[in-house]
Amino acid sequence: MDLKGKTVVVTGGASGIGLAIGKMMGSKGATIVIGDLPNAPMEEAAKQIRDAGGKAIPVAANVANEAEVENLMKKAVEETKRLDVAVLNAGILRDGLLVKVDKATGKVADKMSLKQWQMVIDVNLTGVFLTGREAALRMIECGNGGVIIPMSSIARHGNMGQTNYSAAKAGVASMTVAWMKELARYKIRVAAIAPGFIETPMVMKDMKPEALEKWKSTIPVGRLGKPEEIAHTAVYICENDIITGIVVEVSGGIRL
Secondary structure, rough: OOOOOOEEEOOOOOHHHHHHHHHHHOOOOOEEEEEOOOOOOOHHHHHHHHHOOOEEEEEEEEEOHHHHEEEEHHHHHHHHHHOOEEEEOOOOOOOOOEEEEEOOOEEEEEEOHHHHHHHHHHHHHHHHHHHHHHHHHHHHHHHOEEEEEEEEOOOHOOOEEHHHHHHHHHHHHHHHHHHHHHHHHHHHHOEEEEEEEEOOOHHHHHHHHHHHHHHHHOOOOOOOOOOOHHHHHHHHHHHHHOOOOOOEEEEEOOOO
């Protein structure tokens, strides 16, 4: 796929990996529909995409809200008359141990709350389901095929302290294969990206510094990834028309 003149929806597109993808695809001539929360810096993100040479349309949307997701994809088609790529990138972290034991007493001191579990599942799994479903619907209606890129994670293999996140990202990887099989007849390709530890505002803010330093020391390439490196992978998936049904791990060699 040549991205020039194409319409790309990026959820979580106002910062981090989403913004990097928007800027890189915009620089190739795509129109980027930025889907993010109302309080996200969407106007600043739109300016950066335009400065990179692309067009940008901000649309407020919570991916866990069905009506807002429907409106996001509807708006993309209304504004541009097409939908070619959907990057399902929005995500959150609410890390914690399943049960936390006090070392001194040997008694359980805390546990992952249902709220911690549900918030991550709602955004990182249900949100991907909703945005993927609505993107597929609009692509089929437009009749030009397309590419759907769900964002998984190397945590899909199971990461200590991330029961909720790992479960959601494993689900995303499974949906990727299921959607590839279902949507191929409509010339829609589906391929996921599974980043490792990437320097994004979410990771730097939400991960405990000691945990981040511990993981950094185990990365074979010796550093965290850059959002632009994930963006490059997303562009590669779009431009290589035989890529579908896989999860591309971009992790610096780390294994969980």
